[in-house]
Amino acid sequence: MKTLKFCLVFIALLTTQQSLAQKDSTLVFPDSAKVMNDLYFLSSDSLQGRKTNTEGNEIAQNFIIERIQKIGVSAYVQDYTQQFTFGKDTIPAVNILGFVEGYSGKHFIVISAHYDHVGMKDSTEIFNGADDNASGVVALLALAEYFRENQPENNLLFAFFDAEEMGLQGAKHFMQSVVMDTSRIKMNVNLDMVSRGDKNELYAVGTYFTPFLKPLITEASKDKSIKILFGRDEPKKKPNWVSASDHAPFHKAEIPFVYFGVDDHEDYHKITDTADKINPDFYLEAIRLIKDAIENFDANLGEIVYGK
Numbered sequence: 374m375k376t377l378k379f380c381l382v383f384i385a386l387l388t389t390q391q392s393l394a395q396k397d398s399t400l401v402f403p404d405s406a407k408v409m410n411d412l413y414f415l416s417s418d419s420l421q422g423r424k425t426n427t428e429g430n431e432i433a434q435n436f437i438i439e440r441i442q443k444i445g446v447s448a449y450v451q452d453y454t455q456q457f458t459f460g461k462d463t464i465p466a467v468n469i470l471g472f473v474e475g476y477s478g479k480h481f482i483v484i485s486a487h488y489d490h491v492g493m494k495d496s497t498e499i500f501n502g503a504d505d506n507a508s509g510v511v512a513l514l515a516l517a518e519y520f521r522e523n524q525p526e527n528n529l530l531f532a533f534f535d536a537e538e539m540g541l542q543g544a545k546h547f548m549q550s551v552v553m554d555t556s557r558i559k560m561n562v563n564l565d566m567v568s569r570g571d572k573n574e575l576y577a578v579g580t581y582f583t584p585f586l587k588p589l590i591t592e593a594s595k596d597k598s599i600k601i602l603f604g605r606d607e608p609k610k611k612p613n614w615v616s617a618s619d620h621a622p623f624h625k626a627e628i629p630f631v632y633f634g635v636d637d638h639e640d641y642h643k644i645t646d647t648a649d650k651i652n653p654d655f656y657l658e659a660i661r662l663i664k665d666a667i668e669n670f671d672a673n674l675g676e677i678v679y680g681k
Contacts, residue, residue, distance in 0.1 A: 424492025
């Protein structure tokens with residue numbers, strides 16, 4: 374049985390490599406200047422921490438929409454926006470949903486990152502949220518541009534979720550809404566804090582529930598300068614990140630997921646989480662690794678089943 378499983382994984386990786394060889398290599402990926410400029414803008418003081426239902430959050434919304442329009446990513450819903458309210462005070466929030474059609478056009482991989490953060494304290498202290506989670510949003514924009522130029526086999530939905538910091542509200546609403554038949558979602562790849570690898574390490578959480586994903590991620594990481602780590606997903610073991618971000622509603626629906634993120638650092642949820650703390654070399658390499666992993670997932674999506 375082990376020999377058969379090894380052969381299946383080997384064949385899957387060989388198929389992946391053949392598929393990747395057909396990709397358009399003309400696009401420089403990622404565009405380092407664009408990535409860092411976007412990161413500095415989204416985590417600047419002018420956005421005042423991007424808290425849900427604030428002016429700064431709306432500026433972030435408009436920036437994301439303008440960018441994905443410019444690169445030619447289609448709107449999955451009208452004007453790209455999925456508006457909703459939550460809580461007893463009916464707080465308004467907005468998810469942004471872009472779409473790249475795959476060759477097969479049947480199944481979806483949802484690639485997500487939350488664009489909100491915690492805002493301000495006492496109108497004087499700004500929580501810029503550079504790593505959490507301007508980094509994930511900017512990576513998602515870079516990935517959307519890449520896959521717009523390099524058509525995937527399966528449909529890719531780029532979900533910029535709102536109100537993650539207020540209880541994963543954007544992801545929860547998306548999964549509960551009728552905007553998509555969730556049976557077509559075969560996987561979620563969630564990016565949350567992907568730029569501050571102070572130990573040159575990036576976690577890939579979720580392979581405990583879908584072991585088939587692990588060799589696909591390992592393959593993507595083999596020529597990278599950063600170390601990929603697994604774990605943080607086993608029941609009753611701490612720390613546990615299974616419910617820590619927007620992948621949680623997908624996991625609850627038994628949809629395979631991978632959560633890419635760095636370990637908590639001293640600036641997590643502090644006013645010191647600023648763009649100048651980010652190492653561009655690590656951040657750009659993390660985006661490359663995630664892109665290669667997504668290509669592996671896309672090439673083998675039919676084999677990816679929750680619990681296997």
